[in-house]
Amino acid sequence: MIQHTSLLRPILLNNGAKMPRIGVGTYLLQGELCREIVERALQLGYRHVDTAHSYENEKDIGVAIHAIERRGNISRKQLFVTTKVNRIYQHPVDVKLSLEESLEDLKSKYVDLLLIHSPWGLKNRGDGDTKPMREDGTFDCYPYDLKATWRAMEDAVHAGKVKSIGLSNFTEKLTKMILANARIRPQNLQFECHAYYQQNQLKSFCDENQISCTAYAPLGAPGKPMWHASEEDSKCKLLEDKTVLDIADKYERTPAQILLRFLLERNIAVIPKTSSVQRLEENETVFDFDLEGGDVQKLKSLDRGIRFFLFKQYSHHSYFPQKNEPF
Numbered sequence: 508m509i510q511h512t513s514l515l516r517p518i519l520l521n522n523g524a525k526m527p528r529i530g531v532g533t534y535l536l537q538g539e540l541c542r543e544i545v546e547r548a549l550q551l552g553y554r555h556v557d558t559a560h561s562y563e564n565e566k567d568i569g570v571a572i573h574a575i576e577r578r579g580n581i582s583r584k585q586l587f588v589t590t591k592v593n594r595i596y597q598h599p600v601d602v603k604l605s606l607e608e609s610l611e612d613l614k615s616k617y618v619d620l621l622l623i624h625s626p627w628g629l630k631n632r633g634d635g636d637t638k639p640m641r642e643d644g645t646f647d648c649y650p651y652d653l654k655a656t657w658r659a660m661e662d663a664v665h666a667g668k669v670k671s672i673g674l675s676n677f678t679e680k681l682t683k684m685i686l687a688n689a690r691i692r693p694q695n696l697q698f699e700c701h702a703y704y705q706q707n708q709l710k711s712f713c714d715e716n717q718i719s720c721t722a723y724a725p726l727g728a729p730g731k732p733m734w735h736a737s738e739e740d741s742k743c744k745l746l747e748d749k750t751v752l753d754i755a756d757k758y759e760r761t762p763a764q765i766l767l768r769f770l771l772e773r774n775i776a777v778i779p780k781t782s783s784v785q786r787l788e789e790n791e792t793v794f795d796f797d798l799e800g801g802d803v804q805k806l807k808s809l810d811r812g813i814r815f816f817l818f819k820q821y822s823h824h825s826y827f828p829q830k831n832e833p834f
């Protein structure tokens with residue numbers, strides 16, 4: 508377990524950059540609501556924002572950040588903004604394009620962390636369609652040379668447009684392949700991680716290789732679109748789990764606060780998404796209590812291989828993980 512006081516410090520990446528442990532997730536947030544949530548988050552003390560080219564909300568996030576900067580409250584340097592390369596832009600030439608579009612929308616000269624959104628890419632048909640479909644209703648996948656994609660990520664660092672680079676939804680095997688060919692080692696791996704899917708193996712691998720970890724879906728993604736998970740797993744509501752509820756009662760905290768604190772104690776950054784200002788505040792008030800060892804053990808016992816993002820639409824992609832291979 509890490510010390511309470513060290514949780515207040517950011518996570519140190521392997522290049523010396525500092526990543527705040529709690530970020531605001533923005534998947535499914537767009538328009539006015541996105542602008543309001545990000546602005547309020549920054550006012551409340553969040554300094555880390557997670558977005559992606561494919562979330563189609565970078566313009567809104569740019570407006571929110573700019574509004575806060577203009578008021579002089581917070582400077583861009585104090586923020587940590589993560590974005591992800593669009594799946595249709597994994598060709599080395601297109602990585603630059605994805606990043607340029609993100610930077611323009613975010614109204615920023617750089618991003619703090621750029622991730623390859625997933626190893627499975629989509630065909631760039633040249634018409635701007637970011638979700639190209641085949642006639643059979645599945646995604647039009649494309650197996651880009653990920654070593655070349657990574658070189659383009661490294662070039663973006665050398666060009667000063669990105670401070671740190673990393674991966675998302677990569678298995679250990681694919682991450683090893685990147686490591687073996689990297690001039691710049693990945694600084695972060697973002698993956699699904701919560702009490703029902705604790706990812707101990709992938710986390711140990713990252714620790715051994717000095718790759719920091721970020722948990723997406725830290726609350727079990729209750730608001731995700733139905734098609735993401737299996738029907739059976741969708742019925743499992745992590746925020747309503749009896750063990751989590753009992754521990755929350757004991758500490759007079761909410762289930763979300765217990766789940767986030769549990770991940771933070773494992774030295775994993777969290778990026779919960781909410782569309783409620785009240786919950787924004789709740790989700791960052793997680794440093795003023797300590798979980799007892801027995802309760803941590805109870806939370807550890809919830810690990811049951813339930814994942815809420817299956818990415819079934821990409822399962823025919825040649826890089827898609829083999830059965831039971833964690834990513």
Ligand SMILES: NC(=O)c1ccc[n+]([C@@H]2O[C@H](COP(=O)([O-])OP(=O)(O)OC[C@H]3O[C@@H](n4cnc5c(N)ncnc54)[C@H](OP(=O)(O)O)[C@@H]3O)[C@@H](O)[C@H]2O)c1
Pocket residue numbers: 531532533534535557558624675676697698722723724725726727728729730731746761763764778779780781782783786789790816
């Ligand atoms: N790299 C990837 O492929 C990938 C994939 C998925 C997600 N992500 C990133 O990770 C972020 C988080 O994941 P996620 O949004 O899927 O799932 P999540 O953060 O686990 O869950 C979000 C859901 O929880 C609800 N919620 C938030 N705070 C709550 C609280 N205190 N009490 C009760 N309910 C609460 C939200 O509802 P309300 O909105 O109604 O408050 C929303 O429906 C995303 O937003 C995105 O930035 C990355």
